[in-house]
Amino acid sequence: MPGQIWVTSSLGGFMYSDQLSKVLRYAVQPTVKFRQFADIKDAAVQGKGKGDTFHWNVYSDVATRGAALVETNVMPETNFTITQGTMTITEYGNSVPYTGKLDDLSEHPVKEIINKVLKTDAKKAFDIAAWTQFNATKLRAVPTGGTSTNAVTLTTDGTATLTNNVAMGKEHVKDIVDKMKERNIPPYMGDDYISISHPSTFRPFKNELETLHQYTDSGFQMILNGEMGRYENTRFVEQTSIPKGGAANSGSFAPLTDTADAWDNAKSSWAFWFGADTVAEGIACPEEMRGKIPSDFGRSRGIAWYYLGGFGLVHTVAAQSRIVKWDSAA
Numbered sequence: 001m002p003g004q005i006w007v008t009s010s011l012g013g014f015m016y017s018d019q020l021s022k023v024l025r026y027a028v029q030p031t032v033k034f035r036q037f038a039d040i041k042d043a044a045v046q047g048k049g050k051g052d053t054f055h056w057n058v059y060s061d062v063a064t065r066g067a068a069l070v071e072t073n074v075m076p077e078t079n080f081t082i083t084q085g086t087m088t089i090t091e092y093g094n095s096v097p098y099t100g101k102l103d104d105l106s107e108h109p110v111k112e113i114i115n116k117v118l119k120t121d122a123k124k125a126f127d128i129a130a131w132t133q134f135n136a137t138k139l140r141a142v143p144t145g146g147t148s149t150n151a152v153t154l155t156t157d158g159t160a161t162l163t164n165n166v167a168m169g170k171e172h173v174k175d176i177v178d179k180m181k182e183r184n185i186p187p188y189m190g191d192d193y194i195s196i197s198h199p200s201t202f203r204p205f206k207n208e209l210e211t212l213h214q215y216t217d218s219g220f221q222m223i224l225n226g227e228m229g230r231y232e233n234t235r236f237v238e239q240t241s242i243p244k245g246g247a248a249n250s251g252s253f254a255p256l257t258d259t260a261d262a263w264d265n266a267k268s269s270w271a272f273w274f275g276a277d278t279v280a281e282g283i284a285c286p287e288e289m290r291g292k293i294p295s296d297f298g299r300s301r302g303i304a305w306y307y308l309g310g311f312g313l314v315h316t317v318a319a320q321s322r323i324v325k326w327d328s329a330a
Contacts (some may be wrong), residue, residue, distance in 0.1 A: 003097030003302065006099070023174075032127035033196060033226045034134060036272070037188075038281040038311060052089045054282035054310065057082050058320065087312030089284050094121050094302030097292065103301065114303045115289060122287055122305040127241045133279040133313045134272055137323035141176050142156035151175050156318035162330030167204040167267045168197075170231070176273050176324055177232050185275040185322050192230065196237040197271030197326070198244060202228070234273065244269040263328045268323070271326035278322045283309040 064078040096114045103110045138158045144151040146162040150171035155161055173195075188194045209231060228235045262270065262304060285308035292302035315321050 003099075004252070005257070007193060020029060022065040030124045031226060031239075032132040032240070032241040033237060035123075035126045036225050036279070037194065037196075038130045038133075038279045039277065040281050040283060054087050054089055054280075055219055056085045056280060056314070058085060058315065065270075083317075084326055085316065087280060087282055087310040087313060088308045089282060089308060092116060092125055092287075092307040092309070093304055094125070095292070097300065097302035097304050100294070100299040100301060111303060118305045119275070119291065122307065123153075124241060126287075126307075127312045130279055130281070131242045133311045134274070134323055135270075135325065136313045136316075137272075137321055138316070138318035139174075139321045139324045141179075141324050142327055143172065152179070154179055154324070156321075160325075160327035160329045163329070163330045164263060164268060164326075165265050168201060168271065168326060169205055170208045172326070173205065173232055173234065175232055176326070180273060180275065181233075183253075186277070188275050188278075189235070191233055193234045193273055193275050194224070194237060195234050195271055195273045196239055198240065198269050199238045201244075201269045201271055201326075202236060202238065213258070234246070246270075264330045265328075268326070268328075270328075272323055273326070274323040275323065277314050280312050280314050281309060282312070283307075285309070 060081045060083070062078045062080050064076065066076070066078075069075070096118060098110055098114065136158070138156050140155045140158065140160040141152040142155070142160050142162040142164050143149070143166050144153045146165045149166055149169055152172055152175045153162065177193060185193075206228075209259070224235065224237055226239055228238055257277050285306070287305060287307040290304045290306050292300075292304065294301050313323075
């Protein structure tokens with residue numbers, strides 16, 4: 001069986017040896033970020049027995065705008081339309097089986113170690129699922145002509161039509177934020193939007209802004225996980241959980257092969273700007289750790305993480321989209 005066993009050193013035998021260090025050491029892991037920006041929809045009522053499809057309503061503006069009235073005219077009447085967003089509730093999970101012999105002979109606590117590595121795995125799975133929905137946005141921003149250092153062109157069909165040939169700079173930031181404001185995209189928090197990308201994508205921009213305001217004063221009650229500062233009504237968040245090439249083999253159980261490929265010109269990588277109401281998370285069963293019922297007279301054991309829920313892009317129509325992706329055609 002795949003899993004942790006005593007007879008193979010790399011799968012368990014090394015957990016006891018002469019003069020084994022008692023310090024638990026783990027492989028380096030990224031800090032996940034995207035799930036914190038997903039809105040939990042109806043968390044109190046979205047539970048078991050609700051079916052595998054979750055819907056939410058999106059209400060339009062009124063069809064005819066109100067205006068000044070003429071005393072002798074009747075009150076005008078209008079209406080609005082309702083569209084529905086949807087997501088599919090899906091099972092997520094992973095497990096590590098182990099033998100009773102390994103647990104009995106190991107110097108290190110087998111269950112504690114498995115719990116830690118599985119919790120890390122679960123966080124990565126949720127971040128990939130949330131990122132995949134962010135990446136479905138219709139709005140894509142590319143420097144005008146592919147080379148402009150002070151203006152961006154916005155496409156609204158989910159596809160970048162130009163190859164991005166410049167690093168992201170402060171003038172790009174200003175133009176993206178201006179376009180978001182003029183599209184009436186509501187701020188994420190207070191008056192601020194959020195931008196999230198890799199440290200190296202933000203580096204040229206940060207070099208331009210060595211006086212970038214950090215949160216050194218009072219007044220901000222919440223600092224987001226990974227947040228590095230604020231500029232032009234945008235709060236910037238660094239992440240390393242999703243590689244520059246995207247979330248490879250997301251949703252599959254193949255061995256992890258995520259790559260860190262940048263765009264062909266290697267001058268930048270993707271970044272997202274967004275306001276409120278971006279990605280919805282529907283939860284039927286919150287994530288939890290589960291122990292396998294021992295079998296083979298207690299010799300076969302295991303631990304798993306399990307989650308029943310899903311993620312969905314809230315606004316799939318470009319006119320209502322809340323997310324802009326700094327993108328490239330190649």
